[in-house]
Amino acid sequence: MRKFLATFKRIFFIPELRSRILTTIGLLLVFRLGAFIVLPGIDATRIAGKAKGILGLLDIFLGGAFSNVSIFGLGVVPYISASIAVQLLTVAVPYFQKIQREGQAGRKTLSNITKALTIVIAMIQSASYLAATVSTDSIMISKPLFYILSLFILPAGTMACMWIGDRITDKGIGNGVSMLIMIGIVSSLPGAFFEEFVLRGSRGLLIFIFEIFALFLIVVSVVMFTQATRRIPLQYAKQMATSGGIYSGQRQYIPLKLNSSGVMPIIFAQVLMFLPALVSNFFANKSEKMAMVSRIFGDFTTWQYNLVFSILIIAFTYFYTAISINPMQIADDMKRGSSFIPGIKPGKPTASFIDDILSKITLPGSLFLAIIAILPGLAYMAGLSKGFSRFFGGTSLLIMVGVVLDSLQQIESYLLMHHYDHMMDSGRIQGRSQI
Structure with a gap:
């Protein structure tokens, strides 16, 4: 503290x-x-x-x-x-x-x-x-x-x-x-807490504390999921110095995030999930089937809604990852920068190696993203109020966690920069006499 x-x-x-x-x-x-x-x-x-x-x-x-x-x-x-x-x-x-x-x-x-x-x-x-x-x-x-x-x-x-x-x-x-x-x-978070604690407080304080603890565990899981990366070792070739010596190659990493697509798959899927309900609303009074479609896709707690929603999220995660990360371009940039993955030939073999790893980490990432997306519906079906249940996952929680982490990194970078500036202003280089 x-x-x-x-x-x-x-x-x-x-x-x-x-x-x-x-x-x-x-x-x-x-x-x-x-x-x-x-x-x-x-x-x-x-x-x-x-x-x-x-x-x-x-x-x-x-x-x-x-x-x-x-x-x-x-x-x-x-x-x-x-x-x-x-x-x-x-x-x-x-x-x-x-x-x-x-x-x-x-x-x-x-x-x-x-x-x-x-x-x-x-x-x-x-x-x-x-x-x-x-x-x-x-x-x-x-x-x-x-x-x-x-x-x-x-x-x-x-x-x-x-x-x-x-x-x-x-x-x-x-x-x-x-x-x-x-x-x-x-x-809307204070109002959701008020609704859950005061208006539904008849269930007891202990249940409310348990709900807060469950929300805390979900937030921690989302933070870990957002920050998780698969690091591919990257080796730089040895370079000749102007004095005739040889600098040993540096070793770095290519960080591939478990969730490279962010919240975009959920946003894409949610836009598509809006369409059936919006279209069926115009024909709900004329057709029983359209009325049923309106009820199913207009309610995020039905199992049909959550099943289709999950499938769309998994599909869009693969799609958005494919359009946002180009393994061939990464391989070409590595070749131009005199770097390589140890044990992998430059060019197409490197692109295939990166693409294979990306495919392997995208599957668990898409599944976890789908689970996070349907958690609000599951929480509402478990008895939580509608406003409070929306914070148990979905786009809301992912956006909040992502923005908070980015803002903290921005603040940390300013603190680090100020720390080095302070060292430059207050210290002097050892070995030099003051003039």
Whole structure:
């Protein structure tokens, strides 16, 4: 505890780090305030609790902005959709592959394309959002005027969220967009604890303590899963020095993460799981089969939903790992850098060796990811409240753990840099006399 307090004290004694942390907190407060500013022309007393069922999952990532019909009602969801689309285009379209290989200039071009696509997607999603959440009796002004204003305000709110995320990345502690998603998820945590402890407290304090302990074990498991890597030994060839001597080759490692795809497989699978329920809702009153499909895929606790969800996650984990890690490119980079894997020939044998290891670690990684994804449904079926059960796994927990670990690494790098700067400023090189 004393070491923790000392580290916390050091953080706020570094001016740059203190400024970045305070900037991040201030921008996050602006983002949270925007989640409670209702669209102009709406009666706020008639919109509470609109986001239910599958829409409730989306509301978690937006910190209640979705159900509040706020100016940040779409949040960064259109940006995420645009990012996924551009990532897929860089795999399938040669033009985008060429842009991606242009280095910093290519990344800037792809970023501009993503932002332009975000505006288009935000305008399309705004119309669907208004149709799904706003009832005609809650509109207090002229309906045409309200819809015209909202179709401009909602995309503008998305662009404002993106600007806040960019400022957190540049002026804060990094991971701006991920930080916005995480703060939206965390904002619902106190209410979930209250619902579980107070409203369902009749089951006893001991059961609640057991639930907290189970949640702690799950969080520890997710941290271990997120950090787990398979290290492939890498040997650098011996190099000739300018003085005529020979430097011995360095030995390093290629770290292949057990979960190389992050939360993207769950996001892809969840988008597909939304489609059957959304489509069947339009025909639920006309067909009994469609009504049954709506009930099954609109409820994340049914075994049919969890089975299909798990299969999609495993398939998307392999797909996203394949498009994000190219063994042949790694082998070519190693060859150009005069490095090799001991006992493996350079070129295609190296690529095959890396691909074989990647295939072996992707299977347990995808299975664990599928288990984490369906844990909220299992927790709800075990008797936990719906709000509290969502923190027992799924995208929410993976995003929170990932963002917290990245933020801690950023802070640690600043502390380490300040430590070396302090040594350079305060010490002097031994063996030299002072002038």
